[in-house]
Amino acid sequence: MFKFNFPYNGDQIETEGREIEMSSYHRESVQQYRDNCCPTTTVGEFHLLDFKHIEKLVTSQQSGKFESLNSVLQMNSDLLTGVYEGGLKIWECTLDLLEYFEKENIKFQGLNVLDLGCGAGLLGIYALSRGASSVHFQDYNAEVLDLVTIPNVILNGNPEMTGKTRFFAGDWGSLAQMLKNYDIVLTSETIYNPENYSKLLKVFQETTKKSGVIYVAAKHHYFGVGGSLFEFEKLLRQNERWETSICFCSNEGVKREILKVFHNK
Ligand SMILES: C[S@@+](CC[C@H](N)C(=O)[O-])C[C@H]1O[C@@H](n2cnc3c(N)ncnc32)[C@H](O)[C@@H]1O
Numbered sequence: 001m002f003k004f005n006f007p008y009n010g011d012q013i014e015t016e017g018r019e020i021e022m023s024s025y026h027r028e029s030v031q032q033y034r035d036n037c038c039p040t041t042t043v044g045e046f047h048l049l050d051f052k053h054i055e056k057l058v059t060s061q062q063s064g065k066f067e068s069l070n071s072v073l074q075m076n077s078d079l080l081t082g083v084y085e086g087g088l089k090i091w092e093c094t095l096d097l098l099e100y101f102e103k104e105n106i107k108f109q110g111l112n113v114l115d116l117g118c119g120a121g122l123l124g125i126y127a128l129s130r131g132a133s134s135v136h137f138q139d140y141n142a143e144v145l146d147l148v149t150i151p152n153v154i155l156n157g158n159p160e161m162t163g164k165t166r167f168f169a170g171d172w173g174s175l176a177q178m179l180k181n182y183d184i185v186l187t188s189e190t191i192y193n194p195e196n197y198s199k200l201l202k203v204f205q206e207t208t209k210k211s212g213v214i215y216v217a218a219k220h221h222y223f224g225v226g227g228s229l230f231e232f233e234k235l236l237r238q239n240e241r242w243e244t245s246i247c248f249c250s251n252e253g254v255k256r257e258i259l260k261v262f263h264n265k
Contacts (some may be wrong), residue, residue, distance in 0.1 A: 015170055017168060017174040018142070019167065020145045020150070020167040022150050022154075022165065026150040027154060030155060033049065038050065041090075043090070046125055047156060048148075048152050049148050054147055058073055069084050072084040085139075085140040087148070088147070091189040093188040093218055094189070097186060097258060098122070098126055100247065100248045109130065111183035112135075112136075113134070114138065114185045114207060115137045115138065116190065117187055119139060120148050120152055121149040121150075121152050124136075128161045129156070134164045136167070136179060137153070138167075138168045138175060139167075141169065177206075184214075185207065188216075191222075191229065193225055193226070197232060210263050213261065215260060217256070217258045219254050219255065220256065220257065242263065243265075244259050245259070246260075
């Protein structure tokens with residue numbers, strides 16, 4: 001039977017920022033995933049662990065290691081504020097960003113990139129595959145980094161690529177000191193909760209180089225939670241530090257956009 005073998009301390013949910021090292025635990029777990037023929041989902045040239053399968057593995061664990069995550073997934077909920085912030089699955093604005101990067105031939109070669117609110121890590125993995133110098137991945141839940149992000153990076157990278165990566169877990173409010181000097185910040189479906197807007201702006205301010213750019217991919221409205229791209233952009237514009245432009249729109253289904261954010265020169 002498949003068993004997770006991660007360095008956990010119970011079902012404690014971490015909100016204090018901390019770095020998670022890629023280790024033999026993650027390599028062994030990727031080997032276990034392979035040995036157990038865990039299904040993968042293919043997105044373009046990338047192979048990612050299948051969300052439904054991971055969900056099943058988490059909810060079938062007896063040990064209580066994933067109790068909090070487990071209880072949210074059992075509720076059939078996409079996220080539960082402050083407990084699990086939705087990182088196990090891939091959200092659709094991530095796909096918008098990939099489409100945009102390909103179409104516009106956006107360059108990552110030699111740049112330092114942050115995948116902020118990375119979830120499964122597809123955006124960071126894309127940046128690595130396009131020659132980024134370094135990619136840092138951040139997720140609220142350490143479990144998400146351990147269960148899917150780091151394994152996905154290993155599945156899609158060679159040792160040279162994986163050596164360029166670092167992983168950070170915790171709340172944005174406690175991470176600004178640990179994340180520094182990025183040329184590009186990628187963030188998809190992270191503005192659903194207006195209570196986090198000031199923290200996000202602080203992360204933008206403190207982590208992006210003056211010459212850097214931030215891509216915010218989001219739905220127009222997050223019904224039920226209150227987030228809105230319009231409100232987020234308004235907040236950015238009220239702060240004279242930032243300039244914004246909309247570089248991608250989709251009116252299919254739920255309206256979505258990509259906002260490009262720069263430091264005001
Ligand atoms: C809806 S998921 C989107 C995941 C991924 N970017 C995608 O598009 O598939 C939201 C992401 O933001 C992160 N997040 C949400 N609130 C956060 C907070 N207060 N502090 C740190 N990370 C947070 C979650 O951990 C998760 O990775």
